[in-house]
Amino acid sequence: MAAAAGSSPDLPRVTGRDVRDGLLARAEAARKAERFAEALGIYQHLLAADPRDDVAYRMQAITLADLGAAYRADELRRRQPADFADWQRDRIEGDRVARMIGWGMAYPENADDPNAELRRAYDALLELKARPDRTQWEQTRLRMDALTALNALGRYQETVDEYEALVREGVDLPAYAHGPAGDSYLALHRPEDAQEALEKAVALNPSDVDTRILLAYAYLEQERFDRALPMMRELVASQPAWIERAGVEMDQANWKRFRAEMAYGQMISFGDDNARAQEIIEPLVRIAPNRAGTQAAMGALMYRRGHPTQALERYDMALTLDPRERDAEIGRVSALYEIGEIDAAMDANRQVQSRYPKDLHAQRLQKEIWLRNGPMGRIGWVKGRNDAETAAGSPFGIEDHRFNFETWTPLLKNRWRVGIVGDTVDAHFQPDTVRYRRIGGALDYRHGKFGFRLSSYNVDEPNKDDAWTVDAGWFLSDTWTLRAQVAENDVDTSLQARRAGIQADSASLMASWRPNDLGAIDMRIKHLRYDDGNERDQLSAFGRWRLYTSPHLMIDGLGSLWLSRGSRDDAPYFNPSRDAMATVGVRFNHLIWRRYDAYLRQRLELQAGPYWQEGFGTKWVPSVAYRHEWRPALGHTFEYGVSWAKPVYDGGRERRIAFELAYRWGF
Template sequence: MPSLHRLTLSLALVLAGGTLHITSVAAAEGQSAAEIPYAQIERLRADRDWLAALSLIERHLAVHRADADLYRLRVLTLADIGARDRARTLYLARPQLFSAEQAANLNAAGLARRIVWSKAYAVDEATRLEEARAADAAIDAYRAQLASAGTPEPASLAYDRLVVLNRLGRHQEVADEYRRLENSGRPVPGYALGAVGDSLLTLRRPDEAAIALERAVQADPEDPDLPIQLGYAHLERERYDLALPLLRGLVEARAPWPHAPGARRGYENWQRYDAETNYALARAFGEDQPGAQAMLEPLAAIGPNNADLQASLGSIYMFRGWPSRALERFSIASTLDERNVEARIGQVETLSTLQRYDLARPIHDQLLARYPNEAHVRSMDRNWDMRRGWQARVYAAGGRNRDGGGASPLGNRDREYGVEVATPLIDDRWRLLARSGRRWADFQGDRSVAQRNEVGLGYAYDRLDAQLYVGRDRDGLGGTAIAVGAGWRIDDRYSLRARVSRNDAAASLQARASGITGDLVEIGADYHPSERTALGASLQHWRYDDGNRRDQLSLALDQRLLSRPHLLIDGLASLGAGRGSRDDAPYFNPSRDASVEFGIRFDHLTWRRYDRHFRQRLTLSSGAYWQRDYGTAWVPSLRYQHEWQFAPGRVLSYGLNWSRPVYDGQREQRLGFDAEFRWGE
């Protein structure tokens, strides 16, 4: 969220806008008032010539060190000139010289200055909150002093403290105090509502934050940060219809930052920069990643030493599915500014995606130690635990086929159930694996069943991931099952995969009904140029026990057609071809076949609240299937699915599917279902 770069406090404004006057009294301890030009000092102060007045005061105070009036004039002039913290320090040294009204004003002004300083960027992380803690301690001491004297607190003190609490990350206290003040008939003024809105957003209460920030914008329409905060509140409410026009309007309302090739510098307009970068990120959140990239890359070319800009561009690259490119940007941002928390969080996320937990861990641990109360750091830690922890999947599927005359390789009815479990990461690379599954299908009254238990070992490091499984079917058919698979990531776009399996679990149940099992060799390649395009190819070679050799080639394309904040539409296309070496196999085994299919998928984000969401997907497709000796037939299909995410890594999905496939020239109608629950990444 954008930081509050400017803090305006009510009492500070009063003190900055006017002069604190005093009534002169005789000098103490025998000093002669006639020797001191009080009238001249007062004229200079009345003319707001603070420096001349202060210079005159200091010159005479050097001679008349004990003069109470000069001391008082010095303190009040320091407050007028803007040195309010110094003025308060001097006041506290001799408080008896000041009236109750002057004391209240000096205390409020000094505390206000400390609050302003608490927003400044610290020289090092060890002292980043030092000023905020000092301001909080000073406020507590002042409140205790007022309470002991029975003096009512200034109205502004509670409002000012909201800003300090926000800076210290004590967001629940901000929310509680804000509600108390509002309910007691003391509405929080505009200057403190930005801090309130920020805390409410951190607490994931965007509806309340939007109300507070709308009031803040109305109270101070010139503050450049408040509309940006309001835009983020709308984004977190899923109101892209409000957020995107608001942020786009900020960009259009602010003059561009001209830059000519070869010029040493452009005409700086940081408000335009803030509006542009935040609008770009909002577009990315709203599924317009290419538009966001097009906005940020030219800015990064102009200002390559801007750490925040490099980190923002890294986030866009992650959205686009380019973790290596994103890591480069996050690393640059961290080098430019080691205090950039978002850049270091980005490093942890990208290194985890790239399976380099050994490099991510020191950054993760350092962030957690230094910023334990930061919302984004806590979220990073939850994702870290989720990725590295237990992984599990429970699934079920089945269907009923009619009118096929017994040719279907799926039988008249079929079911499948299973569970897969993986232990937490061991030494950043290894997992122990286990899975158990049961499949059965009815073929004209005869049921074919396969029930298998397997254990395995998984390895994932950098570009390589691999798995080894060993298992056995309950009935012992086919002997020991062994499967070895591996994948190699070439870069952000290309990857390769291969698998070799003896007594493969996916072999035809129709073949199994005749006591026949099959081995599999599979190779594949994937091309993923961005989040909008995915192309995959695979080649399978089956070796069945009866001597049959079957080869299958498939290509699949998934291409984004439309992207909106809550609706994605993808075009689907696939090609397939196969051949079998035996014509007399007791299972579906075309000597030659081929297919082409085109479809469209609608993915609607119906509801989302931060990490939780509900999606609906509808997929329609139709294509032509050709089989030697049986000709060509059109094959339609329909699928409808729900997806519930209860938390990161906690996803339940289920769906129904309908199709009219053709086997050996016989058309059948299939109605099926599937469901799964995933725990972990």
């Protein structure tokens, strides 16, 4: 006799109850061994023999749910609801909602409303929760599934509130409930609580790579690089690059390792070691160049390395691959700002804010835009004490002060700012004090690669006068910047010269070379023309290069070269006919603490080098500086410190101690 339609030829014909019962027992054993496909085949074989077999029908639906076919399982349940117990009904309906949540977190159907499917899934969950006939366990399960939905919808406080309620009630939570809670704690800037939740999730499911990555981020946000980075190294090492599959000629790429290695590289970059991060991420980009997230990660790294143009190229590549790549959309805004394309940046930000109105990364971007476009300024103060060995005294007097400020309006028409600027410089000589004080207005413009600033001042002391400065800048590339400045009544005129009633105009050319975040060289040529006919030329170069990088300590090597000459030998102020100085040094930059945008850094600089002055020979000049940089909140930064040096003037050494304080606001 031919087998019934849908039956398996490998299974015995169902000729009686004993054969049926034996097949049901065989299917149950397969289910217990988690061979669900085998069990499903047996149930379908039984139904082919007898479509009215309620046990086979019911178990077919339950097994489909086990295989993840929750929609099909619930469709079968609804056809014959009487065949299912309440707990079976609840479980299948719960599985369907859980599957809806999972699909809602996948690639959205509608880019303009990416959370539409997820909201529908959450609404379906709430509908099930509202039914009074659900079992207590399924009610609890729905609450746990709600954690995933709420977290994915960005409703982080609600996620945490529900999670903490479940914990208080003593519910034995599975790993998948701890994970969304940990992510929500991170979003709410509560990394200690996130760590506790994620450690529970990892303990329950150690093989979950993504949760272990999230746990590493929880350590990272507590500045525990010493725990996060070794953990990530171990995770990467634990994942083979390829997965062998029995009976298949080609191995399968292990994308869990890829994600772990990418996260490891990004975490290293967050510790300021961008060069090593690039060594890790660049090969990953070559492995998966068509992954939008990979290109976006490379763009973020290029931005941190000081290459906004290259970052923008990577972001555009990511958005070509996937127009809905959120990280690329957000990163692109900052890169456009850095290259001066403010109009395009504003348009891009409007799209980000409309597409991700409740996303925390988008909200942080908006704060950055407010700071970039908003008012900004700086106030600085320096006080120096000078003890000279010679009777002529120091060119800075016994004591000197400098106070300067600038405050700027918000950005106007994406190009302009108007500011109020001023300086006060004084030096106390024996027996008098010389003071230069000016205040004025300024106009600043930048668009694309070009920018200029015009400042005009009224001078109150030492005489009523005028002063002005014109600055222009040309941003040639991510690496090179050229600047020029012309000043009348230059603020840097020697106070000894002002004491004699002499002032100076100046012209300068500057170039900056910044190949990456590890180093830079700033070069300058300046010509000063004094009222007494003296022509003074200065040439200088200052460089730094990173010698050592760790998450909380960076060490830079420093170097400088200074050359100058004057055209007069009889000037009534310090005016070497020729002099030169070269220094080498080291800077220790230590992060004392950091909590998200707030931090406190300390810097120690040690420098020394020979100073030569024509007619007076060569002497070594040492200097030490210790400073703090304190940012209590984004947009507010304080710098303060003390410096000590033993410069030489006309062969006479002096000891100089200076105290400084500055505050800047805005971006």
